[in-house]
Amino acid sequence: MSGHPALDAFRHLSAEVLGEPQIGMVVVAAALCGAWAARDEFARPSPRPLVAGLRGLLEGSAVAAPLALVTVTFAWIAVVLPNRYLELSLHYLAARELLDPALTVVVLGAAVGAAAGTLPAAARAFSGRLASPRDAATLSLAVLLWLLLAAIGGFWLNRLEPHSALHPVSLLLDALWLLAAGMGAWLFARRLREASGSRFMSRRLVGASALAAWALLGVGLSVRTFGGGRDDDRPNLVLVSIDTLRADRLGCYGHDRPTSPNLDRLATGGVRFSAATAQAPWTLPSHVSLLTGLYPSTHGVVFGTDRLVPRVTTLAEILRDSGYRTAAFTGGGYLNLRFGYQGWERFIARPHSKERRNVEKVVDAAVDWLATEARPPFFLFVHTYQVHAPFDPPARDDLFSGPFSASPLKTAGMTAPDFAQLHGRLTDLDYGLIEAKYDGEIHYTDRALAPLLSAISGMDSGSRTLVVVTSDHGENFSDHRDFPVDHRELYEAVVHVPLILAGPGLPAGLVVDDAVEVVDLMPTLLDLLGVPAPTAYDGESMRPLLAAVSRPQSRATAFSEQIRRDEPRYVSLRDPRWKLLQRRPGLYELYDLVADPEERHDLVGAGADVPPGLLAELLRWDRRARAQLAKNLAGREAPGELDESLARELRALGYL
Ligand SMILES: [Zn+2]
Numbered sequence: 001m002s003g004h005p006a007l008d009a010f011r012h013l014s015a016e017v018l019g020e021p022q023i024g025m026v027v028v029a030a031a032l033c034g035a036w037a038a039r040d041e042f043a044r045p046s047p048r049p050l051v052a053g054l055r056g057l058l059e060g061s062a063v064a065a066p067l068a069l070v071t072v073t074f075a076w077i078a079v080v081l082p083n084r085y086l087e088l089s090l091h092y093l094a095a096r097e098l099l100d101p102a103l104t105v106v107v108l109g110a111a112v113g114a115a116a117g118t119l120p121a122a123a124r125a126f127s128g129r130l131a132s133p134r135d136a137a138t139l140s141l142a143v144l145l146w147l148l149l150a151a152i153g154g155f156w157l158n159r160l161e162p163h164s165a166l167h168p169v170s171l172l173l174d175a176l177w178l179l180a181a182g183m184g185a186w187l188f189a190r191r192l193r194e195a196s197g198s199r200f201m202s203r204r205l206v207g208a209s210a211l212a213a214w215a216l217l218g219v220g221l222s223v224r225t226f227g228g229g230r231d232d233d234r235p236n237l238v239l240v241s242i243d244t245l246r247a248d249r250l251g252c253y254g255h256d257r258p259t260s261p262n263l264d265r266l267a268t269g270g271v272r273f274s275a276a277t278a279q280a281p282w283t284l285p286s287h288v289s290l291l292t293g294l295y296p297s298t299h300g301v302v303f304g305t306d307r308l309v310p311r312v313t314t315l316a317e318i319l320r321d322s323g324y325r326t327a328a329f330t331g332g333g334y335l336n337l338r339f340g341y342q343g344w345e346r347f348i349a350r351p352h353s354k355e356r357r358n359v360e361k362v363v364d365a366a367v368d369w370l371a372t373e374a375r376p377p378f379f380l381f382v383h384t385y386q387v388h389a390p391f392d393p394p395a396r397d398d399l400f401s402g403p404f405s406a407s408p409l410k411t412a413g414m415t416a417p418d419f420a421q422l423h424g425r426l427t428d429l430d431y432g433l434i435e436a437k438y439d440g441e442i443h444y445t446d447r448a449l450a451p452l453l454s455a456i457s458g459m460d461s462g463s464r465t466l467v468v469v470t471s472d473h474g475e476n477f478s479d480h481r482d483f484p485v486d487h488r489e490l491y492e493a494v495v496h497v498p499l500i501l502a503g504p505g506l507p508a509g510l511v512v513d514d515a516v517e518v519v520d521l522m523p524t525l526l527d528l529l530g531v532p533a534p535t536a537y538d539g540e541s542m543r544p545l546l547a548a549v550s551r552p553q554s555r556a557t558a559f560s561e562q563i564r565r566d567e568p569r570y571v572s573l574r575d576p577r578w579k580l581l582q583r584r585p586g587l588y589e590l591y592d593l594v595a596d597p598e599e600r601h602d603l604v605g606a607g608a609d610v611p612p613g614l615l616a617e618l619l620r621w622d623r624r625a626r627a628q629l630a631k632n633l634a635g636r637e638a639p640g641e642l643d644e645s646l647a648r649e650l651r652a653l654g655y656l
Contacts (some may be wrong), residue, residue: 005538015576056143095500130222145185153177234377235504235529236465237319237457241290241381242445243283243331243619244388244487246474247276247498249442254369257400259442261470262450263473263500270502271510271546273573278473278518279572281487281494284334285563286518287383291315291341293537295520295561297625300632302563303341304655305642308340313535315522316343319581322531325378329360329366331385333649338642344381346373351649352385357394359386359448367455374460377529382452386445389415389475391484393440404433411437415654431478434485438475466503466528470518473497479598486654488574490581491599495560500557501546503528512545514557515575559621563629573618580614582622588615 003243231454247253252267253274284304286297291314296302299312308314320326320343328344330336332351348365352358366382374380390563392412407429456465471567474482479493489496498519502508505528519539527541543569562570568584579599581589589609591599604610642650650656 044481142186142189146182149181237379238467239381240469241383242471243385245471247496259439262446267500269508273499273512276499277516278495278497281473293519293539295538297629314343319379328381329362330383335383359384359445363452387441391437393444397444398440401436407433416486423484435477471497471498490560517558
């Protein structure tokens with residue numbers, strides 16, 4: 001997996017900059033066009049053919065060099081900065097499958113190279129003014145600047161502009177930006193050349209860059225030839241996070257209401273983990289754990305204004321760097337780039353507060369991306385707040401609340417602060433209504449996910465697609481009436497989440513009862529996709545648990561933690577039988593999950609001792625996590641501010 005750091009760095013550079021087939025093609029095309037542009041140099045008469053040939057080669061290279069550098073830079077930008085223009089070209093050229101995607105990138109590469117290479121030649125032919133490598137270099141510099149500006153603009157438009165790439169507003173903004181960037185680049189290159197006089201791009205400098213360009217080209221070609229080709233048969237990955245979804249509310253987890261026929265079918269055809277634990281009881285730290293394989297205390301995103309630091313590597317980054325297309329469609333709020341979810345070429349957040357029927361919009365956008373832009377292998381992440389409060393299912397999914405209609409509650413407008421206000425005054429009927437509305441939202445979400453599931457199975461690469469469904473936490477209802485309807489506790493109602501995996505190579509109908517953690521998912525997925533894991537995780541691969549044959553229960557324990565400002569760190573640990581909570585050092589609760597799965601009878605409160613092995617493990621882990629957290633919080637500046645529109649989104653969900 002990993003060897004000498006320098007070798008790894010070289011591999012990384014090669015993969016990022018030169019390893020992509022289309023980049024090699026672009027470089028070759030640019031070099032050829034540059035040579036063609038310099039054909040006059042080749043034709044210059046000379047007494048000795050060998051000298052003439054060598055001089056022609058050198059001078060041709062001198063013109064080709066800046067062009068090749070332009071295209072290498074462009075290719076690098078395209079890889080490092082997700083670029084809507086490259087994507088758009090691919091989209092058009094590969095439209096309706098007229099062209100094979102591989103052929104498309106060749107055509108695109110040739111087009112870019114030809115544009116860069118023929119410009120100097122054309123200018124030379126028509127004006128006679130562009131007679132030297134120096135002039136060609138000026139033009140190349142302008143093209144380079146233009147591409148650079150275009151790519152940066154494309155990157156920011158991707159982030160800030162909510163419409164799809166083909167929307168008229170997008171196209172108008174693109175056109176305006178490309179025009180402005182082109183004018184700016186041309187003016188700047190001209191000024192630079194005038195300012196630096198005749199020494200700008202001297203022959204020696206151009207010669208040196210020619211050598212550099214040919215060396216780059218050689219490295220690129222050899223990496224492509226000998227570095228092992230990309231295996232494009234690698235499975236796709238679709239990861240669905242249904243925010244606030246309790247495991248026990250799905251049919252396949254034993255719920256007595258038919259809330260989830262589609263997810264149940266997925267579980268029947270794949271693997272269901274019966275005891276998966278989320279590492280935090282609320283959205284932001286839990287999702288960062290899901291996407292980094294790290295405990296909250298390790299990744300350090302623990303407060304509502306924190307942002308994931310770039311040194312932490314995400315699943316999306318690893319997959320993108322290994323050649324996957326990556327796209328995320330989320331319900332916004334804490335699933336917003338403001339919090340630093342790095343690694344996405346496309347990240348579209350659709351605020352739940354603005355669109356009550358949020359899951360349908362998110363799924364529509366994801367299905368549209370699958371149909372138009374996805375190119376295998378890809379990683380698609382879909383997130384929705386649909387089952388998060390307020391609970392307000394459409395009438396056709398509101399199937400379970402009839403018996404509770406006498407309750408005066410109007411759940412459609414209620415979030416956690418509203419429930420907190422009524423805390424202690426909710427009746428059985430009220431709880432019945434809240435839970436029935438919640439179940440209705442699950443039914444709706446399950447129905448709304450059907451088009452996504454069928455779009456995946458209808459794709460050519462559908463049989464090579466790994467589908468994962470999970471959640472970031474559950475919700476406390478009538479389970480623990482000492483606490484309001486919310487997700488702050490570490491009881492099973494809040495941290496026991498569904499986890500279903502289905503796809504190539506996975507056994508159908510397997511149920512894994514080991515205590516697993518959501519942080520185990522990332523190493524497991526990399527393992528299943530055959531992508532080397534370049535960093536260390538708190539989780540570990542669950543692949544050994546996926547063998548359908550009988551095996552010893554190897555996975556013993558799962559941790560969760562709730563970190564709040566000015567409150568003691570609250571942690572829990574479960575194994576297949578026991579659940580131990582530590583609200584603060586020395587204050588424990590213990591439940592027997594086999595005899596008392598709803599955690600009604602605290603055994604410590606009843607006078608029992610905490611099993612010493614369990615306590616020792618909790619304390620050992622807690623010590624380590626505390627040290628990690630202290631390291632993460634040390635030197636951290638005052639909490640950042642959230643911008644007003646994001647704060648509004650979060651308030652609509654009951655946060656802040
Ligand atoms: Zn959440």
